[in-house]
Amino acid sequence: MISFKTRPQHRRKTSMQRRNLRVASLEGIPAVMFMTLLGGQFLTGYLLYLGASSGEIGFVLAITTFVNIVQIFAAYLIQRLRSRKWTLVLFVAVHRVIWGSTGLVPFIVPKPYWVPAFIVLYTVAFMFNTLGGILWNSLISDMVHPKVRGRYFGIRNTILNALGTLVMYGGGVILDHEPGGKGFLLLYIIVWVCIAANIAVFFFYPDIPFERSSEKRFIPMLKKPLRDASFLKATLFLAGFLFLQNLVVPLYSYVMLEMLHINYQTLSLLNVLQTVSMMASFYVWGNLNVRHSNRRLLFWTLPIIALSCLCWGLLSVLPMLPVLIAAHMIFGIGVGGFNQLAFNFMIGDTPKAERPMYMAMYAAITGVAAFFGPLIGGNLYELIGHWPEWTRIYGVQIVVGLSMLLLTVSLGRKILRNS
Template sequence: MRDIIKLKLYTRRKTSLQRRNLAIATWEGVPSVIFHTLLGGQFLTGYLLYLGATSGQLGFVLAITTFVNIAQIAVAFLIQRLTSRKWALVLFISLHRILWAFTGLVPFLFPQQYWVSAFIAFYVAAFLFNTVGAMLWNSLISDIVPARVRGRYFGIRNTFLNALGTLTMFIGGMLLDRFPESQGFLYLYIIVWVCALANIITFMFYPDVTFERSVESKFLPMLRKPLQDSSFIKATLFLASFLFLQNLVVPLYSYVMLELLKINYQTISLLSVSQTLTMMGSFYIWGNLNARYSNRRLLFWTLPIIAASILSWGLLSAFPQLPVLFSAHMLFGIGVGGFNQLAFNFMIGDTPKSERPMYMAMYSAITGVAAFFGPLLGGKVYEWIADWAKWAQVFGMQLVVGSAMIVLALVLGRRILRDV
């Protein structure tokens, strides 16, 4: 009887500790999502245009965040030697948050002709540190969240945080429309600095859970593990190809709307809000479907939805502007919400636990290179077609890219992402 009582008490304590850790991981996301929302998307595009960036420079900035993921391969090897993932995470996340927030000081620290260059320098440095932080967070969170609740937990977490991001996006858009650019961006960056500091503090409450290290102690044998997993590497290469096509156009939506369609910040924020709301609703649905179907099968189902959202820009040739853009953003929210959630579950759920850091690093590196060249090339294409007809600039690329994505998904996707 005494042993039974002890077992029940131990089980309750363990359950209570797990709930506490999950709550910390959720609340940590509050300042993080506000920080990232106000520094990304249309706010990033608008700030760079305010600093004087061209579409080519904008494409580079949007691309570099994924290219630096190559460094995660080295990070996956080096973290095997860490005694504490938590405090290494706090260090690198702090450097990322502070350096990215420093981009708001560029107009005060440098002459105007160096604004874009200075922004890029701070931005690249920030995301080099973020590469390490992201790897550590992925490794730590995969051990914090029990496998049996992973799909539904991330569905609920993503829904909650995206609701907050939606509100933040809308308020940020109103601020930029209400106040002149310099004053509006100053207000945004004040909020950003508060959230950066709050986010760093909340990371300190993360648990430092036990780390199951790789069975390999040398770099090359550890690197070969994911490379020799043919099912994993084929799926990763396919998803990288799809992301390359997607990133030719999607990261530059804000540029098209701000510069070519002359849509104001508040309207763009409403478009982003509609995308986020549908994404939030889809998280719960994709999470429940994930309890019945595999990550790979559901990933395949997201691909035609994403491609259709890009193709729907072509409807601008025959229908009013705003209804088409709202429809395109909402459809994209459904597709990309599922894709991001399922790709993350694919990385942390369909891979061996002891080798998971290197698997995640390989996935991030391969998809990161593909996603890097997408907006980089897309930005250059917009420079090349600057003298073309307006329809070609506004939705011509979307029609070409969306068609290619449909073909890729139907020809290769079904075969590569089948259940194994």
């Protein structure tokens, strides 16, 4: 009799876990579609269509990371929530709707105010996104069992990135065939369909009870990650590296569109190659993660990212397209490992009860650093506008790449590799 009661319960539990994983995977499909069409090269292209300067583009690319500081307060507030799920649904819906509304700017705002209106809507949208982000990270870490976490996210990331490459290429084709406002209107129509589907799937997320912090007050809760010397050193180092990376990487699309005069379809193909390289690297980094720690592998992703920046210097002696292909593929390998291992570091190397505040602290510190990267980078391109063209096309990348290597071999070896 005992066996008959136990086995169905086990099957029901397993079935519920699989259902949750399927829901999380399904939710990612419309999410990656509209995020691809609203971000990256399409975001830069849309801002150029609205009349934005390189400094304004740098600010927009930076603001999404700066608002991560709000996660610190969100990590404290979620300890008092009765339901993570429904709060997540609310924040997600508001973020998606406001971000999608940026497509209405040319229709409802006078032309001189297109860029300011976009910036306001974009900033408000990502304020809600950063609040929803910490709730999603907290909820998904409870939905996915630690034993299958690495494999599940590897498979999920591979599938979603494969879809993202197709959407990216398709979006590039649309903009090349229908340049200007009509092309972006078509993209936003697809975006709104995906937004509606994405919000609907979130209603099927489970509302899992979560382990609350032993601290009830904000300041003691805030101090816990700050007193974790190992965590804080690693976070501050990664923040410094991301600052250097974001001086140039978010502005790649700007350089290629404005200075190298590459069309959207070629730009899409380059980003597709980058994403394919990222997908292939997930499997390799995942297998290495079985034998090596998150921090040690994080260290080895850094020189690869730096090398991708240095590759731009080859534009001085080699044809443009092969150099850009190599730079994008190497960056995909490095950043794929970095993103996967940084996420594993956050949800696997931190105490479960304090994980929301640890995640928020990591996001806030790295977010502030990543904010100033594209902001300074965008203004730097304006300041050196009268310099020789090569300094703007690949000179800045060489200087930043060398700086990233120097930071890695000096502080990175001590902080990450020897941890």
